[in-house]
Amino acid sequence: xxxxxxxxxxxQFLEAEFSPDLSLxxxxxxxxxxxxAAPLWPEAYFGxxxxxxQAAVVTQVFAERRIVGAAQxxxxxxxxxTILAHGTHxxxxxxxxxxxxxxxxxxxxxxxxxxxSDLAGASTRADREADHWRINGxxxxxxxxxxxxxxxxxxxxxxxxxxxxxxxxFLIDMRQPGVEVRPLKQxxxxxxxxxxxxxxxxxxxxxxVGGEGEGWAVATTTLSIERQGFARGRxxxxxxxxxxxxxxxxxxxxLEIDNEPYTWYPQREGRPxxxxxxxxETGAIESDAVRQEMAKxxxxxxxxxxxxxxxxxxxxxxxxxxxxxxxIGKLGASVIARQAxxxxxxxxxxxxxxxxxxxxxxxxxxxxxVSVPAISIxxxxxxxxxxxxAERVLGMPKEQRMDTGPFRDIPRNSQ
Amino acid sequence: xxxxxxxxxxxxxxxxxxxxxxHSTMPAVRRLSETETGFDPVVWSELSETLGLPGTHLxxxxxxxxxxxxxxxxxxxxxxxxxYCGPFFSSAVMAGxxxxxFGDEAAKIEKLPQIAAGTTRATLVLDDLNxxxxxxxxxxxxxxxxxxGTAPIVxxxxxxxxxxxxxxxxxxxxLFELSPTSPGVEITLQESIDxxxxxxxxxxxxxxxLRLGSVTEQGLYQFWDLISVALxxxxxxxxxxxxxxxxxxxxxxxQFGRPIGSFQALKHRCxxxxxxxxxxxxxxxxxxxxxxAGEETTIYPSMAKAMAADCFMDxxxxxxxxxxxxxxxxxxxxHLWFKRAKCDEVLLGAPYQQRARMMDIxxxxxxxx
Ligand SMILES: Cc1cc2nc3c(=O)[nH]c(=O)nc-3n(C[C@H](O)[C@H](O)[C@H](O)COP(=O)(O)OP(=O)(O)OC[C@H]3O[C@@H](n4cnc5c(N)ncnc54)[C@H](O)[C@@H]3O)c2cc1C
Numbered sequence: 001x002x003x004x005x006x007x008x009x010x011x012q013f014l015e016a017e018f019s020p021d022l023s024l025x026x027x028x029x030x031x032x033x034x035x036x037a038a039p040l041w042p043e044a045y046f047g048x049x050x051x052x053x054q055a056a057v058v059t060q061v062f063a064e065r066r067i068v069g070a071a072q073x074x075x076x077x078x079x080x081x082t083i084l085a086h087g088t089h090x091x092x093x094x095x096x097x098x099x100x101x102x103x104x105x106x107x108x109x110x111x112x113x114x115x116x117s118d119l120a121g122a123s124t125r126a127d128r129e130a131d132h133w134r135i136n137g138x139x140x141x142x143x144x145x146x147x148x149x150x151x152x153x154x155x156x157x158x159x160x161x162x163x164x165x166x167x168x169x170f171l172i173d174m175r176q177p178g179v180e181v182r183p184l185k186q187x188x189x190x191x192x193x194x195x196x197x198x199x200x201x202x203x204x205x206x207x208x209v210g211g212e213g214e215g216w217a218v219a220t221t222t223l224s225i226e227r228q229g230f231a232r233g234r235x236x237x238x239x240x241x242x243x244x245x246x247x248x249x250x251x252x253x254x255l256e257i258d259n260e261p262y263t264w265y266p267q268r269e270g271r272p273x274x275x276x277x278x279x280x281e282t283g284a285i286e287s288d289a290v291r292q293e294m295a296k297x298x299x300x301x302x303x304x305x306x307x308x309x310x311x312x313x314x315x316x317x318x319x320x321x322x323x324x325x326x327x328i329g330k331l332g333a334s335v336i337a338r339q340a341x342x343x344x345x346x347x348x349x350x351x352x353x354x355x356x357x358x359x360x361x362x363x364x365x366x367x368x369x370v371s372v373p374a375i376s377i378x379x380x381x382x383x384x385x386x387x388x389x390a391e392r393v394l395g396m397p398k399e400q401r402m403d404t405g406p407f408r409d410i411p412r413n414s415q
Numbered sequence: 416x417x418x419x420x421x422x423x424x425x426x427x428x429x430x431x432x433x434x435x436x437x438h439s440t441m442p443a444v445r446r447l448s449e450t451e452t453g454f455d456p457v458v459w460s461e462l463s464e465t466l467g468l469p470g471t472h473l474x475x476x477x478x479x480x481x482x483x484x485x486x487x488x489x490x491x492x493x494x495x496x497x498x499y500c501g502p503f504f505s506s507a508v509m510a511g512x513x514x515x516x517f518g519d520e521a522a523k524i525e526k527l528p529q530i531a532a533g534t535t536r537a538t539l540v541l542d543d544l545n546x547x548x549x550x551x552x553x554x555x556x557x558x559x560x561x562x563x564g565t566a567p568i569v570x571x572x573x574x575x576x577x578x579x580x581x582x583x584x585x586x587x588x589x590l591f592e593l594s595p596t597s598p599g600v601e602i603t604l605q606e607s608i609d610x611x612x613x614x615x616x617x618x619x620x621x622x623x624x625l626r627l628g629s630v631t632e633q634g635l636y637q638f639w640d641l642i643s644v645a646l647x648x649x650x651x652x653x654x655x656x657x658x659x660x661x662x663x664x665x666x667x668x669x670q671f672g673r674p675i676g677s678f679q680a681l682k683h684r685c686x687x688x689x690x691x692x693x694x695x696x697x698x699x700x701x702x703x704x705x706x707x708a709g710e711e712t713t714i715y716p717s718m719a720k721a722m723a724a725d726c727f728m729d730x731x732x733x734x735x736x737x738x739x740x741x742x743x744x745x746x747x748x749x750h751l752w753f754k755r756a757k758c759d760e761v762l763l764g765a766p767y768q769q770r771a772r773m774m775d776i777x778x779x780x781x782x783x784x
Contacts, residue, residue, distance in 0.1 A: 276777065276781065280778075280781070285774075285778065288771070291770070291771065291774045292767060292770055292771070294774060295718075295721070295770035295771070295773045295774050296770065298714070298718070298773065298777070299694075299698065299718050299721060299722050299770070299773075300694065302698065302714070302715075302718060303694035303695070303697045303698045303718075303722060304694065304697075306697040306698060306700075306701045307693055307694060307696075307697035309418055310418055310419050310697055310700070310701075313418035313419045314419050328689065328690050328693055331686070331687075331690050332690055332694065335690075383683070385686070386682065386683040386686035386687065387679070387682065387683075387686075389685075389686035389689055389690070390682030390683065390685055390686045391682070393686075393689065394658075394662050394682075394685055394686070394689060395662070395666075396662060396665060396666065396676040396677065396681075396682050396685065397666060397673070397674045397676050397677040398677065399677055399679065400673065400677070
């Protein structure tokens, strides 16, 4: 389909189907049935099989006409893309529509107290019973778990196989007695992640994704989608200003809950956007030393932006060849955030001691300084990204492993 | 604006890569770096006559091919990758762009075709190579175009067949031409850290110059951007080659019973270098696209030069460190790259000066807005 054909068909659809007086869910159901909620997805599963360039036309029309799109915040996207890649036909039909309509919120249950970077060392148990999987163990650092209806879960279904082969990947209902979610307060005062205790929690047999023992391959897909998200930053596909009408009202309510764990996320990226303005207001821009550090920051942030554009232009052109985008972008995001925090500190001087609404930029700078340490940990640490770049992109030799053989014999953290 | 190379440009790159892989091998680089003139006339005439490279970026009406900074960048990236030794940067890039930017119509009609064809190897004489604002302090021209003064660093000054000179006039700056054999011209070969690019010192004592055109302040800055972006391409080509060769070395060298490339300290250093290379490449290509699209006075040329220079130098330091003792020998090739990186780093302004310029531009843009 050409640009113009897409535009014409979409506008015709909006003309016929959109009304601000619909409920949010009713409207999104219409979007889903027509394939406009996720145009990149295949036609068989609520999409239109569009290319990136074609989908960009849809995004643009939505933005211009201030139309409410699908619900897409954070972990929902991880779940959806993973199910799309590895799920059964029935799983796709059952879960994908309600992810798009926003009826179901999701969370990612990967990390554990004993295994973070070493995700394949997970020791949450999955035991197969007659008609369900029984889950026991503890997960931790799970963002948004306190709002979630479902979780994507990695657990060990076999203890005698080598670590990577004994894992399975599940879709778990968070609203059941065996699942207990406790919020954890972070160093920046927010509580967006949680610890999740699983005690004889149940997963239906057909909520296994990929085969039994194939959890590692499925989790790898989730992780690579997650890394790409860091490089891109968090986009919000919904209209900025609220308008009159039920659908907008309900969207505002949804966002208030969905976005609650993420209000500090822009700050963990270091807020380079505030630097130039603040340097001028404070007069710090007159200092050559500050100017040098500012320029270094802008070099990094501009190059990261340009590089991301080049990657997407490269993909659009359908050209072959691997671009080392994900891990480099994630590592870049960390470096940018740290440099931005460094520059903000120089600009503030002694005032960088202050926090709260009466401090610089309504407290945003203080929040930035204490949020930046998250970006080099969440979603795979900087060190892990460097391992990935060195081994998979540069092809450098792997380190000798100490964790081969049956999982039950591998040294691990005592709990 | 363009975001990535087109199909045609990719094909062009392949042709250029093949040429320099064949004609700028490491033994050839070694041999030429030991000579006084530092280039191979046979390769020069082949790249000029067969491929027409010196005219790539010069306008068609003056004998060039009418392509832009991106195509020129492709050539320089491959030259950087193979450490090409020859007067391409001094003649085609510096002198060629200078004449195209500052020459009068008559001068361009008469002189540019020979530079574009590679039949004249010219070089541009700037009495300062740090910052455009400092040009014209050492070389002066009187009303009659008689030139006096010194340029301590002239690229390929010992072998050039023509000198284009930017000199201070009673009012403003002008572009002049001089033959190396003119009276009052003294050429002294300089020792350079970088043996792959030859340098001479030029002293003028009442040397009769031919005036070719005027150099405005704004024009000089724009010219500086053009040649800085060209140089940045050379640097990312060199940096990419160094990373590739260094990683290969770490896969083959064994210590403690394992390849040194399996040590995490080295892996992490290489991963950081790859990130810095990807960013420098993105910035440099983008700067080329901006110049090609006619965008003037953006931060991107200075940004590209600063990032490419830091990246190339970091890469060169690591290339030696990761080779250990052999990396510090004359016999190993790595020092040739290190020295090119060091000289490219400061040629046309060190990274801190480029960053200072970025900030000036950003601030001006905000003042206007
Ligand atoms: C804000 C935030 C949100 C998060 N959200 C989620 C979520 O929603 N769901 C979820 O499952 N998890 C989440 N996490 C967890 C995150 O993925 C882990 O914290 C991370 O992978 C690191 O694991 P760890 O904390 O166990 O640290 P460890 O793995 O113990 O790492 C400790 C240190 O050792 C280093 N290290 C470990 N292994 C190596 C190695 N092989 N080579 C070199 N160095 C190494 C690490 O880089 C780190 O510096 C979140 C974390 C944060 C901070």
